[in-house]
Amino acid sequence: MSVTSPVSTTAVRAAGIWKVFNEGQSSEVTALQDIDLTVEAGEFISLIGPSGCGKSTLLRVIADLTQPTKGTAEVAGMSAAAARQQQQYGMAFQQAALFDWRTVRRNVELPLELQGWSKSARAARAMELLEMVQLADFAGHRPWELSGGMQQRVAIARSLAVDPPLLLMDEPFGALDEMTRERMQNELLRIRQETGKSVIFVTHSIPEAVYLSDRVVVMSARPGRITDIIEVNLGSRDEDTREAEAFFAGVTAVREALRGRTGGSAARARVGEV
Amino acid sequence: MNGRLRAVWPPVIIALIFLSAWQLLVVVQDIKPFLLPSPSLILGNFFGDFTLMFNAAIYTGTTAILGLMFGTAVGLVLALIAQRFGVVNKLITPLAAGLAAVPIIALTPILNNMFSITSRTPKVLITMIIVFFPVFVNVTRGLIQVQPVQLELMRSMNARPLTVLRQLRIPNAIPFFFTAMKIAAPLSVIAALVSEYFGGPQQGLGSRIASSAANTAYGRAWAYVVASIITGLIFYLIVLAVERWAAPWTGRARSA
Numbered sequence: 330m331s332v333t334s335p336v337s338t339t340a341v342r343a344a345g346i347w348k349v350f351n352e353g354q355s356s357e358v359t360a361l362q363d364i365d366l367t368v369e370a371g372e373f374i375s376l377i378g379p380s381g382c383g384k385s386t387l388l389r390v391i392a393d394l395t396q397p398t399k400g401t402a403e404v405a406g407m408s409a410a411a412a413r414q415q416q417q418y419g420m421a422f423q424q425a426a427l428f429d430w431r432t433v434r435r436n437v438e439l440p441l442e443l444q445g446w447s448k449s450a451r452a453a454r455a456m457e458l459l460e461m462v463q464l465a466d467f468a469g470h471r472p473w474e475l476s477g478g479m480q481q482r483v484a485i486a487r488s489l490a491v492d493p494p495l496l497l498m499d500e501p502f503g504a505l506d507e508m509t510r511e512r513m514q515n516e517l518l519r520i521r522q523e524t525g526k527s528v529i530f531v532t533h534s535i536p537e538a539v540y541l542s543d544r545v546v547v548m549s550a551r552p553g554r555i556t557d558i559i560e561v562n563l564g565s566r567d568e569d570t571r572e573a574e575a576f577f578a579g580v581t582a583v584r585e586a587l588r589g590r591t592g593g594s595a596a597r598a599r600v601g602e603v
Numbered sequence: 604m605n606g607r608l609r610a611v612w613p614p615v616i617i618a619l620i621f622l623s624a625w626q627l628l629v630v631v632q633d634i635k636p637f638l639l640p641s642p643s644l645i646l647g648n649f650f651g652d653f654t655l656m657f658n659a660a661i662y663t664g665t666t667a668i669l670g671l672m673f674g675t676a677v678g679l680v681l682a683l684i685a686q687r688f689g690v691v692n693k694l695i696t697p698l699a700a701g702l703a704a705v706p707i708i709a710l711t712p713i714l715n716n717m718f719s720i721t722s723r724t725p726k727v728l729i730t731m732i733i734v735f736f737p738v739f740v741n742v743t744r745g746l747i748q749v750q751p752v753q754l755e756l757m758r759s760m761n762a763r764p765l766t767v768l769r770q771l772r773i774p775n776a777i778p779f780f781f782t783a784m785k786i787a788a789p790l791s792v793i794a795a796l797v798s799e800y801f802g803g804p805q806q807g808l809g810s811r812i813a814s815s816a817a818n819t820a821y822g823r824a825w826a827y828v829v830a831s832i833i834t835g836l837i838f839y840l841i842v843l844a845v846e847r848w849a850a851p852w853t854g855r856a857r858s859a
Contacts, residue, residue: 420755430777471852
């Protein structure tokens, strides 16, 4: 694991985070209960759990898109708000959220434009990123001319534009078919390999979480809390990994954790140790 | 090109069949022109007095364009204010709806008295009032109805409110704006035309329709109606052309 940041080897530190919606009303919901989570620099973490377990809320707290009721979130050694203002993370969502009125290249340029990059510099950077996601030939196309998977690759390129040390991804492949999804997973692992980013990845899919992650954070709903953290050690992934014994062991471990079988937050399964 | 021709032919054929049936009905049943003039009479008048038609259309069209421009400008400014301040939105919308509901026939004589009846001003004002409402309502909606995920994206990129307006809300409102203009443009011609019924300069389409009918020149009255329809259609087609040129992404299936 390469440690690039001289300031801090910790990408994200969430401490004692609570998020309560409609506090004091009859509709009060505890979306997050006392969440502690540390993500090391270069680490790939998945958040998995049933709907309503607060995994997306946790991601939004880290992204400073919503404020925690209690607790603090730090990104790259600074407060979540400062990290957002200094563009210390890039974000991708389930919807590609591309702007129809911009070409593919100009969509990737958007964060750079907001940072005040010069026209030629941002065009060059956007093309570099489109090369990386293998869409350079589509730079002049409009988003609606692209398939769902291609649109999501554009969104990933956009999230990488300002070269942030951290990627926050909220079910980015959730709307894609299974084949495209597996291709996108390989693509993401390759990009992460090339760039050394830390990633927090929210997903519903157990195989996806196991295939991608160094650690899978298992959450449960009502109130949303972390019930297990499962380490996955599959080494470098390729297509055979999906059929490997260790991979299935990981899937089983996560599935059982989701059912609450391994029990208690103290349990730490280690998977794929050889 | 072949596809475009195929799209043009059916309405043309239907129009020809319709006009032939109309002509046949008038001739066979010997219907008097004050009831229903024949297409040949109307078109004869239209092409016979083409210069008159053209000048009347230019006069009314100018009123309509001025009203359309000012009304659109007012609608856009109010929409921007309404988007920025929710309170103002709640305040303006009922007022705007009320103003749009005031009948032209009640308003025109009042404005004719307030401003010089011989000038174009009251007619432009009427057209403005008719035009601004669809523009205001549609554009406000376009500015407000932005995908939540796009707003989150802008926030994640640390975009300031003015940047969000420029880069997200305004482009998002453009298809809404053109929808409004497709309603407002032909409507502006009708408003300008109707406002001429209440006196003032006599060279517009509305005045000409009224005076021709009063002089029992029914063929000519209907010819002016044809000129009015053509003027309204030209306005509509101009909006379509501008939309294609300025916002080629509208009318497409929007990406998720």
